[in-house]
Amino acid sequence: MCDQHSLATPQPFGSPLPFEPGAHTGSRRRRLWELPAHTHCPVIGVCLPLGVLRKLVDKSLGGQAVADDYEVHVGAVNECQRRGKLSEALQRELDRRYAQVLRQFAAAKTTDAALALWQQACDRGDIAAALWATLTHPRCDVPAQQRVYRDVHMIQHHAGAAVRTDLYRILGQIEQGQANERELHQLRLRHQQLQSARQAEGEQQQALLMRTRAESIGKDSVIAALRAELAELQQAVPDLAARIGLTQRVAELEERNRQLVRQLGESRSPRMAAEAAPEPEPVRAAEDSGLAVMPIRLHAKAVLCVGGRDGSVSQYRELVEQHGGRFSHHDGGREDNARLLDASLAAADLVICQAGCISHNAYWLVKDHCKRTGKRCVYVDKPSVASFAKSLASLPKDALADVSPPA
Secondary structure (H helix, E strand, C coil): CCCCCCCCCCCCCCCCCCCCCCCCCCCCCCCHHHCCHHHHHHHHHHHCCHHHHHHHHHHHHCCCCCCCHHHHHHHHHHHCCCCCHHHHHHHHHHHHHCHHHHHHHHCCCCHHHHHHHHHHHHHHCCCHHHHHHHHCCCCCCHHHHHHHHHHHHHHHHHHHHHHHHHHHHHHHHHHHHHHHHHHHHHHHHHHHHHHHHHHHHHHHHHHHHHHHHHHHHHHHHHHHHHHHHHHHHHHHCCCHHHHHHHHHHHHHHHHHHHHHHHHHHHCCCHHHHHHHCCCCCCCHHHHHHCCCCCCCCCCCCEEEEECCCHHHHHHHHHHHHHCCCEEEEECCCCCCCCCHHHHHHHHCCEEEEEHHHCCHHHHHHHHHHHHHHCCEEEEECCCCHHHHHHHHHCCCCCCCCCCCCCC
16 A cells, blocks of 8 residues: 555644535435545544454555554555545445444434434444444535534544543552552461461360370270279179178277277376386486486376487386376477377376477477466477486476376
8 A cells, every 4th residue: 555655644633624515415325435535534543443454454455564553544544535445445344344333324314313313322432333324324414524523523532531541540440459469468378377377276176185085085994994893893792892881880999999998098096097006117217327316206197298319209108107107209390290289288297398309380389388378398408318317307206296187
């Protein structure tokens, strides 16, 4: 096309309309080359897609056009001014593409009817087919051409503005979509982390449940084995329950017997106990220590020894019993329960406190009790048999004579 005709610049779209004088008469539709030259630009630009136009130009040239889109458009517009191979191809393509709309416009027998159909197409926003059908309509006179030309001109302006608005909106939506995509990515990462944490927690709970079940099964197995063993023992010893009952009864009777014996011993007359008590022999420990021991009578009184060496307790007992007393011992809080000391102090008539080998709490407990009750207490610094014997020898002969025996 560029070899046959030079590319003349078409009339600027929007310049004064150089409409040709005279009106078209008859019922035949106009051909493309019969339209005013200034209408070729909107017809080619609006009614034909650029890809279809380039294919028709290449076909008419017998090769591929090397011009850009603008040059192809300008060349096609110039070719439409005369009847030729390209203009006829364009005519056939437009008639084929918009055949249905052309039939609708053929029913319009007046100019006003054709313009009414044109206005309806403008209202719908679909003007490509209506533009071709209106300009080629037999009743489209010069004023109708001017109206259509002005409408197309303004529609293109509005379309350009709308395209720019849509472009800005699309760009904004793209940015918003990118922001949403980033936020979605963060949410997905957070979801994956939470899902991993929940899965790990679930695995821990499952493992704990399995261990608990295993322990329960093991305990059930042990219980079942013990029950089976108990059943075997019961079968082997049919009277086991009766024997157990008898054993408990025997233990109760023995305890009752000990209580009765103890009550009987406590109820004996102090005078009979004193008469029955043998004369005390010289205390070996005292003789060994060189002490002049004056034998005294304890009259079956309770003597409590708090503290002292564990190996010497038997000798302490022997000394007290030789003097006619009843001996009891408390280690002073080292092994014996310190709370038992109160009961021992309450039951004693005489307290010998070996202060060198008892706890501080036991010492102050002994001292406080004897002070409150007025009970005689002898303090021994050295935990030895000689010191114990000396403490007994230091007592007056009638030290415990006025003390009534315990109930």
